[in-house]
Amino acid sequence: MAIIVRLDRLMVERKMQLNELAEEVGITLANLSNLKTGKVKAVRFSTLNAICRVLECQPGDILEYVPGGDEDEEED
Amino acid sequence: MSGSTSQMLAKYRNFARYLGMAVQVFFVVCALSGVIALLAACIIPFLPASAFDLKAGSYHDVNLTFDGFFAYTVDITQTEAVNLKSIAVAGSILCSCILAGMAIIWRQIRLILRAVQENQPFAAENAKRLTIIGFLMLGGSIGVKFGLFLLADLAVRRLGLENASANFTVEPAMFVTGFLILVLAGVFHYGNILQQEYDATV
Numbered sequence: 042m043a044i045i046v047r048l049d050r051l052m053v054e055r056k057m058q059l060n061e062l063a064e065e066v067g068i069t070l071a072n073l074s075n076l077k078t079g080k081v082k083a084v085r086f087s088t089l090n091a092i093c094r095v096l097e098c099q100p101g102d103i104l105e106y107v108p109g110g111d112e113d114e115e116e117d
Numbered sequence: 118m119s120g121s122t123s124q125m126l127a128k129y130r131n132f133a134r135y136l137g138m139a140v141q142v143f144f145v146v147c148a149l150s151g152v153i154a155l156l157a158a159c160i161i162p163f164l165p166a167s168a169f170d171l172k173a174g175s176y177h178d179v180n181l182t183f184d185g186f187f188a189y190t191v192d193i194t195q196t197e198a199v200n201l202k203s204i205a206v207a208g209s210i211l212c213s214c215i216l217a218g219m220a221i222i223w224r225q226i227r228l229i230l231r232a233v234q235e236n237q238p239f240a241a242e243n244a245k246r247l248t249i250i251g252f253l254m255l256g257g258s259i260g261v262k263f264g265l266f267l268l269a270d271l272a273v274r275r276l277g278l279e280n281a282s283a284n285f286t287v288e289p290a291m292f293v294t295g296f297l298i299l300v301l302a303g304v305f306h307y308g309n310i311l312q313q314e315y316d317a318t319v
Contacts, residue, residue: 072319075319085319
């Protein structure tokens with residue numbers, strides 16, 4: 042997947058734990074963990090909205106596009 | 118998830134639970150009856166033939182029907198003694214096969230309802246279960262009728278009925294239902310794909 046989730050970097054900057062963020066955002070810890078590790082296929086705007094609200098950031102701070110990442114997906 | 122959606126889902130889960138209890142009863146009844154029929158088919162050959170003799174003069178007449186719509190009255194007083202042992206064995210075997218098929222269908226329905234209770238109506242296994250049910254219905258529409266045809270033919274020959282014959286037909290309602298369930302299995306398979314996409318969305 043060419044979209045990289047930089048949630049771990051932001052969580053370190055904001056000094057927030059995963060379980061705390063999950064509770065604030067309103068999703069399960071498992072789902073948030075999957076999001077952090079890039080195992081999800083899609084993110085709802087409502088979830089992105091909640092994460093940006095809690096971490097006081099922009100969507101671009103969390104999501105990054107890395108060209109060439111789609112080649113790995115095609116090989117899979 | 119909104120409160121009204123949760124309430125609706127809870128209502129359907131409860132409905133699935135009560136249906137599941139009824140289906141479990143049907144499954145147990147079919148399975149037990151099938152076992153009894155199979156045991157009868159195994160035991161009857163060892164019973165004395167005299168126990169299955171239809172003696173002339175014992176009954177004035179006997180009503181014979183295989184589809185429940187038409188009944189043929191056999192005047193026993195005019196016929197010689199007939200042994201019905203082979204008919205009893207054939208009937209027991211046919212019954213056990215039909216009841217086994219029905220038990221499998223009830224079991225698959227029970228497992229589908231259990232998946233609904235666990236909030237997984239579109240699990241991949243449910244599509245497979247519906248496929249099994251569909252093929253059983255399709256096969257049963259031909260197989261059950263063929264078995265009844267063989268049984269009827271045996272009865273006609275055994276009783277020496279001169280103006281009666283057995284005909285083979287396919288059960289159209291079961292045939293169409295089988296196809297419909299196979300189509301439904303395809304829909305559930307697609308539903309499974311959508312469910313996976315939904316589950317992978319945060």
